[in-house]
Amino acid sequence: MTRKILRINMTDLSATYEDLPEKWAKWAGRGLTSSIVFDEVDPTCHPLGPNNKLVIAPGWVSGTPAAPSSGRTSFGGKSPLTGTIKEANSGGLSSQKIARLGIAAIILEGQPKDGKWYTIFINKDGVKFEDASDLLGKGMEEVDRIMWERYDHKPAVIGIGPVGERLSANAGISVNDPENNPGRYAGRGGLGAVMGARRVKAIVIDDKGGPGVEIKNMDLFKKGRKKLTNAIMAHDLTKKNGGLNAYGTDVLMNIINEAGGLPTRNFSSGQFEGAAKISGEMIAEMVAQRKAGMTGHACHPGCVIQCSNIYPGPDGTIIASPIEYETAFALGANCGIDDLDFVAKMTKACNDLGLDTIEMGNTIAIAMEAGLLEFGDKEGALALFDEIAKGTPLGRILSNGVEATAKIFGVHRIPTVKGQSMPAYEPRAIKGIGFTYATSTMGADHTSGYTIAPEIAGVGGKVDPLTYEGKADLSLAFQATTAFIDSSGYCLFIAFPILDIKEGFEGMVESVAGVMGWDPESMDVVEIGKEILKKERLFNERAGFTSADDRLPEFMRYEKLPPHNVVWDVPDEELDKVYAWVHEG
């Protein structure tokens, strides 16, 4: 039983199962999507044209029995938002089901000659192309519901909303969760438009009767799985009733606000007076008060961290799932909105229409700065989603993200790197993340540089916080480790326990090695990650990107951010050290 590549060509509506070639044999998840995009996609192609591809890959351990929190699916292609290579990954049902069908990656390529839209159904017997004209214009809530009515075995539904159909640059790809809601998104970078450009509305995966995932060394896998699970359950942040389980990712809201690093009102301040009202603590309070919804929700089967939530309205009916920190920052603080119910309503609209919440919230903040509406105008912000739903010219502009909207409305405070807007950490106040925002192969991305243990990063435990010395090397080690975890199928949040608990890191490595039949002693996580980064970096160079693109926006160099009143002052040559190795040796 060897993993297969499923190549789906929309030009002639063919599906072929190919043996996984040697050059891709060791890869999964992000390592595989980036390898395939590197090998098969012309870096100079238009992301929405016939020559781009959408690659979908589960991770190394996805679909294995009870590997903890291992349900991430990687989606890759050339991004319409950034023009760079892109990998965005999601929770939900898809990863484990694709893996259990014996599929290493789905490559979606071509465009139908007749311009028609299709749904693709994949099960153990093969691939069916079905007319999707009845689904056009429908939001993901309805699409998910219809797909579960139409197909048996509660399948995974990978789909795009109306925004993806219109090929907008902020179109995400939705994956349904265990309750068949569309809150799981490969959100960033507009890959929903890449899927839409292939005229695919939804991909439905039924793994019943599939061959399952081959585990080459079961004893090693089990040993690793146990160590990793124990570490997750022991760590303050990921344990039962720990920070993530109790309050979700929005546990960060009050911390980052106290630190003066919460981007507020289009990145004009680092503190928001209404932060507590949109924090994870408040979500927990609303769930308790309204006796509905839940915290500690699992976004995919087998997750032991369970950081998601289901947010209830005042009458106890469910508004949306989940309210993430990034969501609450972008649709809340960055728009000057301190009302969780409205944040939830806008989240629901994003999930249904097929929008990345970070880019969308930041886009509304640009519209506010441009004077289309006032900061804090929650009704006005919510009404903008009607424009998007109707596909009015304003709605179509907004669904193309921050840079497009800023250009059209004459705003110069544009918090983007390589066309992608910044997540919820102000780099002027929290300088370390600025290294990652600036140099990531993905554009401004908070999930590109998760910390690893100092001995693995090669810094011996000591990092002088007051100098830039060694920070470029640290950022590289973080980005490389993150690329490894993104390839594993494990949720990135295992990064916390594997940083602090040695056995947790060993468990991650051993469980991956067990599946793949590798010797864990000879695995160098940072070096494996660097192989992925190198492909991504070279793709971007061939697409026309240079070190001049590895910069934070100009306004951050001269506008002082309150309350610390600091500017971005990291020298360019420090940033250029992060990827200097790509062309050395």
Added chain:
Amino acid sequence: MSISLHLYGTIARRAGGKHIATLTLPLEGTTTVRALLARFNIPPEETGLVFINAVLHDLPGLHLSLDDPVHDGDHVGIFAADYVWPYHYRGGAPMSPKLAAYTRNHDYLRHRPQEAK
């Protein structure tokens, strides 16, 4: 003459909150973090991250900030011990001179620097 105090997590219950307690406290002269905690019978070991005026003064397990002064008009934010602020979202953020001196010689990447081996 007053200060603003925010308590987050389980320690909020000791000051009348559920998950968050937000208080404005009258203040004569200066006080300390230790004295503020004592006012609400919060044992220092139940606290972790401490911010004074958006500057990080403490990390979980260290308790370096207990004798740091708090002045009129200051804003103090104190989190329960199990809150975590991961390094990659923390590196380069402003911190007190005392904490900076400590981190120069200890592991600053981990969430609880004292536990580094």
